[in-house]
Amino acid sequence: MFLQGVANKGIRLGTVFDRAAARRPASPVYLDHDLDIAPELGRRLTLTELADLIDDFASRLWAARVRPGERVVIHKSDGFDVSLLAYCIARVGGVPVLLSAKLDGATVAELLRRIGRPTLVTDEAKLTRDLPAEVFELSERVLVAAGGFPGAVSLASLAGCERVPAVTLPQELPALITHTSGTTGLPKLAVQTGHTILARCRPQSVLLAPVSRREPIAVHVSFAHSRMISGAALFALRGHPLILLRDDAPENAAEMFARVPPGVIEAHPNTLLRWEVLADHPAKPLARVRCFGNTFDAIHPRTVATLLAASERAVPFFAQTYGQSETGAITARTYTRRHRFGADGRCVGRTFPGLTDVRVAGRDGRPPTKDSPGFIEVRSGGRIVTYLGEQERFDRQISPDGWWRMGDLGYRTRWGCLHLLDREVDEIPGISSTLEIEDKLFTRLPELLEVVIVPAESGMPVPVVCTRDDRPLDRARWNRAVADLPALAEPAQRRWDELPQTATTKIKRRELARLLTQSQDGR
Structure with a gap:
């Protein structure tokens, strides 16, 4: 059942x-900040x-x-x-x-x-x-x-x-x-x-099964995110020492991790991307990490490979999970050093047997494939029970037999792996997966801190890029990197703090596209 x-x-x-x-x-519980309600502690x-x-x-x-x-x-x-x-x-x-x-x-x-x-x-x-x-x-x-x-x-x-x-x-x-x-x-x-909160803890318990309860767990997740509430509860009940960060600046993390070396790190994908620079830090803050993990968003293969290479543990692994605030974790896959940079970042793994399930509904009467992705739908005991004050909106996303529409496009391979290609609202005609292109650009251009491909009102899609330390983008290297990719407009370079972000540091793509259009129109 x-x-x-x-x-x-x-x-x-x-x-x-x-x-x-x-x-x-x-x-112990280690913080990088004082508690406002009890600074004396x-x-x-x-x-x-x-x-x-x-x-x-x-x-x-x-x-x-x-x-x-x-x-x-x-x-x-x-x-x-x-x-x-x-x-x-x-x-x-x-x-x-x-x-x-x-x-x-x-x-x-x-x-x-x-x-x-x-x-x-x-x-x-x-x-x-x-x-x-x-x-x-x-x-x-x-x-x-x-x-x-x-x-x-x-x-x-x-x-x-x-x-x-x-x-x-x-x-x-x-x-x-x-x-x-x-x-x-x-x-x-x-x-x-x-x-539902308990059901969300169970997939995480599966992922932590190979990890000793003596391993300190470092977490940088929004303190208002459902993942923090269920995660902190689970980690405390398992008895792990906890390291909780408010500031994800690489130097702050390096100082904390050098003082209290974590065995497990969980953070939002964009935070882990920022922490790539810790791989070369002289204090070796990632040396004792046995397991890296991200919250429910896609992670780039370059980030996975860089972080795993920084660990000095015998067999470190990266646990990639896919899900959303409404469902908790749905699928997972693990990476080890053998995957390196060639891993397919669009593969978000398999379900947790007995805990979660997934199907992909075709859009054109044909089985979903990479070139014709379908709607990703899931079932999970961790699924929310409603949207407060928006029951009709909630009902539109769930089928009579309990399948929840994720709002994502993808397909499943013959081996049962789920591949995530795009959000439905972010799909760009003529591009099979903006996320896949972004993965390739991250791998080919290590200087990139962020790249987001957004649609233009007219013409080719625009890649918005941020570089480490805001260094000018090398256009010759860029041109070589995009030579075999679908046609893109000239890149628009921005500072990281200029990109509109959610509480979990995800880029608001539609808002970014709107701001880009305004700047191009001189408004």
Whole structure:
């Protein structure tokens, strides 16, 4: 039976760190930043200290009249306490709604309207600089996690309140709400339950099976991403020492990894791309890594090969996963050093037997192939249960028999591997896969930090490129690299910080195309 391996229970987010601390009370958690809600704890904590901190702030939320079933939005300055506050809310039976610190104030206000008068947990910095005054009208109450603000209740003022026991609710109820990447417009609000969160942990457990629980795990994932919530819970329960980074600057990572060498690294693909330079760092920050892993987006073969070559472990591997915020991980494949630069980056692997399933629906009456890709559809116990406030939109993406439309184009090989070619909305006529072309350009031009091919209103598709240290692109090398590729317009070089990005550093391709057209038109 499908998903027969998933037990009929949830993960109980509110008590995860209690259980983890009971198993390994002194297991360390290393941070590269101070917690806004408890800077006095420093940057090396134990699971016991985190469990007590969650209990403390959950009790403060209860004192602020947060009650079971209530939606509580967290939108504050970036840091691991964003994730910790989600566990606090869950502990008193509330439903945490995580909104990335990168979202602008107008977007946050619109999402508050959709949520329907939630409690808002924010901070003085956000209220002073980013959020519009109307958030007070759109919220039942406003709580300040750091600092103070007129009309808001400071959580610091509730220190010393009576501790309250954890609230346990049925695990089929909403337990977590996070937003999608927003690459194509206003983010959607994805609703998970205790059951779906647990189901998302199981594929990761499969990937970690070859890794000792003594290996420290370093993570750089958006603290507002569903992956951080399920991942931190799983890693803590397994007993791994944790290294949590807010800043993915290569020098910051090198300093942290040289001091606390990780055995496992998980990060967004664009972060791993930035960390390629660590392969040649004199401190050898990647030398002890046994396993590299990315979140649910495609990774370039050049990045995989570069990182694996930097490890001095006997048999390091890279775990590539494919999925999305709505589903969790669906397929995976592993790379070892033998794959090198010749690996097919469009292959995103096979499903997890008994946990996930995938099919590709043809678009033209023929079996999907590389030249005629179809719609990728999946089934997973980790699939969200709805989009908050957009049930009709959710229903349009799911078939009567439970297949979820990913919005991606691809095909399956005779060996069962899934190949991802493009997002449906990013397909460009005459190009079978923009992602495949980008893979080739990354491999041929090591100086590239980013390359994104976007459509033009008229004429050939435009490659937008960023180079390391913003060095001028060598046009002769570029011309040789594109000689055997489909016709492309002249490259448009930009700085990395000029590219519109989501909370998980994905490039907003449609927004980039619009900005490019505006600049070309002189508007």
